[in-house]
Amino acid sequence: MTNPAPRPRFAGLDGLRAVAVALVVVYHLFPGSPLQSGYVGVDVFFVISGFLITSLLIRERAEGGRIRLGRFWTRRARRLLPALALMVTVCATAAWVVGGDVLVDLGRQVLGAATFSYNWVSIADGSDYFAQGQPELLRNLWSLAVEEQFYLLWPLLLPLFLRVPSKVGRAAVALVLAAGSAAWLVALTASGALTRAYFGTDSHAFGLLAGVALAFLLQGATTRPAAWMLRGWVRSVVMLAGGVALVLLLSVATLREADTSLAQALLLGTGFSAVVVTAAVWPGSPLGRALDAAPLRMIGERSYAIYLWHWPVLVLLLAAVGVPGEAPVPGWVGLVALVLTLVASEVSLRLVELPVRRRGFGGTLARAGAAIRRSRRGRVRALGAAALSAVLLGGTTAAIAAAPEVSSGEAVVDAGLEALQQATAAPTPSPAGTAAAEHTPVPVPTPTLEPVTGDRITAVGDSVMLASAPSLLARFPGIHVDAAVSRSMYAAPGILRELQADGLLREYVVVALGTNGPIERETLEQIHDLLDEDQRLILVNAYAPRSWTDGVNAELAAFARRYHDVQLADWAGAIGQRLDLLAGDQVHPGTSGGELFAEALAQALQRSQESELRLESIVRFLTQPLADATGRAVGSHAGSPASSPSPSP
DSSP states (O other), X not given: OOOOOOOOOOTTHHHHHHHHHHHHHHHHHOTTSSOTTGGGHHHHHXXXXXXXHHHHHHHHHHHHSSOOHHHHHHHHHHHHHXXXXXXXXXXXXXXXXXXXXXXXTHHHHHHHHHTTOXXXXXXXXXXXXXXXXXXXXXXXXXXXXXXXXXXXXHHHHHHHHTTSSSHHHHHHHHHHHHHHHHHHHHHHHHTTOHHHHHHOTTTTOHHHHHHHHHHHHTTTTTTSOOGGGGOHHHHHHHXXXXXXXXXXXXXXXXXXXXXXXXXXXXXXHHHHHHHHHHHHHSTTOHXXXXXXXXXXXXXXXXXXXXXXXXXXXXXHHHHHHTOOTTSOOOHHHHHHHHHHHHXXXXXXXXXXXXXXXHHHHHHHHHHHHHHHHHOHHHHHHHHHHHHHHHHHHHHHHHHHHHOOSSOHHHHHHHHHHHHHHHHHHSOOOOTTSHHHHTSOOOOOSOTTOOOOOGGGEEEEEOHHHHHHHHHHHHHSTTOEEEEOTTOOGGGHHHHHHHHHHTTOOOSEEEEEOOSSSOOOHHHHXXXXXXXXTTOXXXXXXXXXSSTTHHHHHHHHHHHHHHOTTEEEEOHHHHHTTOGXXXXXXXXXXXXXXXXXXXXXXXXXXXXXXXXXXXXXXXXXXXXXXXXXXXXXXXHHHHHSGGGXXXXXX
């Protein structure tokens, strides 16, 4: 099979690819860096792909009179599939070796990678790209799926666009479609469907369509530029606009979540990328030459492999060293992941991508067969490659077979939810039941104190309490537990008001809502003000690898010190010494961890009783002399002569 004519090279695009992949990699591997919106690098890739693919297809049609779909798709397969297959099999096998939560739902992920539909498979499965927790191993393939779908569909649709009389008209149609996609993105994000908006091909196609519009507008400009395009002042204006757009693109990548919305960042990134692409490929462009600097070109040529490898390498490293997905990425892990990514991308380029790209799949196999026949060294290499392929395919198969449906954290939360449902359906057990007797009572200094029974406790919490529900129900039979996933402290006042209206707010009110976000004293004051004088509040502090946890625990401790009827259950202190009792996410307790949660609550309840007893003793101590004096005065008055009855005559 003869190789197709070499494609025209557009100045600056490899360098711009380097910028794009650098934004994404730094954003993922070093989340504490200034690039807080580095994900816009994906949209830079989309603009480049839309422009480049459309330009190549237009050129092919102009030269040959038609678009040879088979040849186009074969070129795309040569470019994309070898590196993708290598990454997926190596990382899946490594995940099998590491084990645990990194394997969750791996079969679905591999299916999405193999069918170019990762984004839609994830949407159908209900995955949340922005949720905290164990990240998916192959999650970065969502954007590759969007591009692959574009490569499959766009050559079929392009002839319809070419029926529009002028290239300006074609570009206008593409821009109208891009605006529609962007509007759909904005609508979805406004409704809260962030993952659907971000993953959807329809809602995230505006970058590709912007590149398409550029290709129509600049059709033939790089090979046969118009005279006006070569004028010095025109080129200066375009270069100035391109330079400013590049600076603004980098500035967008530094925006924090508080400074911009997801849709704003993506749309700004796409717009600035389109201007940079225009300036880079402009005839005689100094910006294109600057972006073609050797280091940038080298990174740009490897950008596809770098993008493929960086995310799964990071996920595998975090899982291997025991850093949960919700925790900040340690700097040394990011550095190791970067080094491994660069090594893997170089190996992929040299040994897999370039041979297939140059000789095709058949040519590569034929060359390998010739090497086997020609020399012993070739046979050894072929045998090694075959053995490695067998290991990787076997490891991938084993990883898919061993993959759990849910993470360890989700499993314990689901178990807690099931326990609560069963407790709701079953009759409330007696507080003096055997389950309470199975636990050794916490030693108390005052023998008159009895452990608080479950029928005196209302507990409101998040998924940590939900995971601990089986232990709470066993330790405190009859306890009323109201717990749900992703709750924060701001929801507590409303929940407590509903429980109060339903008559379910008991003597001891337990609130454990510090896991999912910061808290404010005002919210705690509202909770405290809702309680009656004879009710006691127990606040449970938080343990989670999240930035706000220390502040939450400090605020809870200060509030508990402020009021005599508030006690702090030190869950963080208890589980901090036994992290082995947590699920893989290092947030949710397993069975033994749930028992520790219940024990921390029992100790806080005991302290609350002791505090109440001390307060009563103090009140009695202070009021007893007055009561005694009053009693003596009354007795003296009753025994005086003036008050005695007169003797009978």
